[in-house]
Amino acid sequence: MTLAQPAGYRPPPPGTHPPLDHPGYKSTGLRAPSQAPIVLPNRLTEVTGPLLTAGHDDLIGPSDHDLTTQHAGEPIGQRIVVFGRVLDSDGRPVPDTLVEVWQANASGRYPHKNDNWAGALDPNFTGGGRVLTNNKGEYSFTTIKPGAYPWGNHHNAWRPAHIHFSLFGRAFTQRLVTQMYFPDDPLFDQDPIFNSVPDPKARRRMISTFDLEATRPEWALAYRWDIVLRGREQTPFEEPHE
Amino acid sequence: MSDLLTPSQTVGPFLSIGLTWSGGHLVVPEGSPGAIRISGIVRDGSGAPVPDGVIETWQADADGRFDHPDDPRGASGSGFAGFGRCPTDGEGRYQIVTVKPGALGDGQAPHIDVTVLARGLLDRLVTRIYFPDEAEANAADPLLSSLPPERAATLLAEPAGEGELRFDIRLQGEGETVFLQI
Numbered sequence: 001m002t003l004a005q006p007a008g009y010r011p012p013p014p015g016t017h018p019p020l021d022h023p024g025y026k027s028t029g030l031r032a033p034s035q036a037p038i039v040l041p042n043r044l045t046e047v048t049g050p051l052l053t054a055g056h057d058d059l060i061g062p063s064d065h066d067l068t069t070q071h072a073g074e075p076i077g078q079r080i081v082v083f084g085r086v087l088d089s090d091g092r093p094v095p096d097t098l099v100e101v102w103q104a105n106a107s108g109r110y111p112h113k114n115d116n117w118a119g120a121l122d123p124n125f126t127g128g129g130r131v132l133t134n135n136k137g138e139y140s141f142t143t144i145k146p147g148a149y150p151w152g153n154h155h156n157a158w159r160p161a162h163i164h165f166s167l168f169g170r171a172f173t174q175r176l177v178t179q180m181y182f183p184d185d186p187l188f189d190q191d192p193i194f195n196s197v198p199d200p201k202a203r204r205r206m207i208s209t210f211d212l213e214a215t216r217p218e219w220a221l222a223y224r225w226d227i228v229l230r231g232r233e234q235t236p237f238e239e240p241h242e
Numbered sequence: 243m244s245d246l247l248t249p250s251q252t253v254g255p256f257l258s259i260g261l262t263w264s265g266g267h268l269v270v271p272e273g274s275p276g277a278i279r280i281s282g283i284v285r286d287g288s289g290a291p292v293p294d295g296v297i298e299t300w301q302a303d304a305d306g307r308f309d310h311p312d313d314p315r316g317a318s319g320s321g322f323a324g325f326g327r328c329p330t331d332g333e334g335r336y337q338i339v340t341v342k343p344g345a346l347g348d349g350q351a352p353h354i355d356v357t358v359l360a361r362g363l364l365d366r367l368v369t370r371i372y373f374p375d376e377a378e379a380n381a382a383d384p385l386l387s388s389l390p391p392e393r394a395a396t397l398l399a400e401p402a403g404e405g406e407l408r409f410d411i412r413l414q415g416e417g418e419t420v421f422l423q424i
Contacts, residue, residue, distance in 0.1 A: 013247070018250060030414060031362035035420075040422040043350060089246065102261065
């Protein structure tokens with residue numbers, strides 16, 4: 001019996017994703033593969049993917065979407081709401097998919113044994129969060145604005161404030177780990193990780209938008225950030241006739 | 243259609259804050275019928291262990307089915323999650339406890355898809371684990387048979403005792419693992 005092959009996912013346009021070998025970011029030096037990747041057509045394993053809803057009821061705790069309420073006290077810093085939609089590149093919402101975030105605290109410090117930055121640790125902020133998108137592909141986190149921090153990659157290197165995001169989508173091909181940045185950060189120009197994305201327009205898609213309408217009066221500022229994952233190849237019967 | 247995709251960025255060194263959970267390496271509980279442990283070390287171009295990475299796996303169940311609506315045979319309904327996730331430890335080691343996937347029935351040998359994320363990787367790496375006791379199926383597999391033998395060998399797990407397999411990942415240099423563009 002021949003197994004029908006479902007439609008695959010369109011490859012990312014050139015310039016969208018960073019090259020693995022990016023000398024400005026020193027850690028790529030010994031980690032970027034030296035051989036070109038082998039092209040593997042999308043088959044069944046690649047067009048399916050982990051659906052982390054069924055059977056993972058214990059995955060998301062009650063305060064995982066609100067990083068400001070995970071500890072006994074209020075974290076230090078500016079409270080913000082980060083929200084948006086997860087879409088595929090055909091504009092379709094991606095519902096019920098896991099969004100994971102991690103970030104530094106307001107001092108730019110991670111609660112990790114290897115973070116040696118002298119910024120203060122905050123006992124009321126550990127910076128990890130998880131949420132599932134709703135049926136419209138929407139997600140929302142409440143957190144505090146992360147601080148910038150120095151990281152030793154080059155002379156006076158500072159990472160722009162950012163929040164790490166991890167997404168699964170519906171298929172193994174759609175898996176994405178990325179970073180969300182904040183508008184008008186003065187540190188963009190000197191950051192090799194932000195600038196590793198070749199296409200300047202694609203780079204700007206990592207910058208969130210301040211959204212006055214979505215702010216919570218006397219409580220939190222708000223930043224909107226939509227995330228776009230790969231869309232499907234058109235199946236033959238959907239091809240236009242011109 | 244716009245293809246205005248969100249670009250990839252590195253997970254950075256502190257991924258364990260948000261990207262791992264306890265028992266993530268257990269695709270099936272320890273000691274389940276047919277359980278196998280796949281373990282290995284992730285190394286960089288100098289041969290040094292990578293202590294700030296994470297391995298994720300995705301696979302069919304023992305019958306070669308996915309509990310996913312896009313399986314053309316329909317979601318299996320088995321509840322088999324198929325997903326494993328394990329951060330590397332200080333020595334670059336990871337492990338995944340799972341079952342061997344069945345063949346999909348499309349000419350491919352049984353395999354597990356793998357994502358490698360780490361500091362210094364601006365995009366994820368993708369590879370596959372194949373099984374050493376599937377010589378005939380491996381010889382006919384479209385991917386394995388397209389590679390020179392020494393490169394194909396980097397995708398084969400090695401026997402490491404009863405219910406144990408070894409699959410090391412070399413990011414760069416001598417013995418570099420075959421990585422895939424999907």
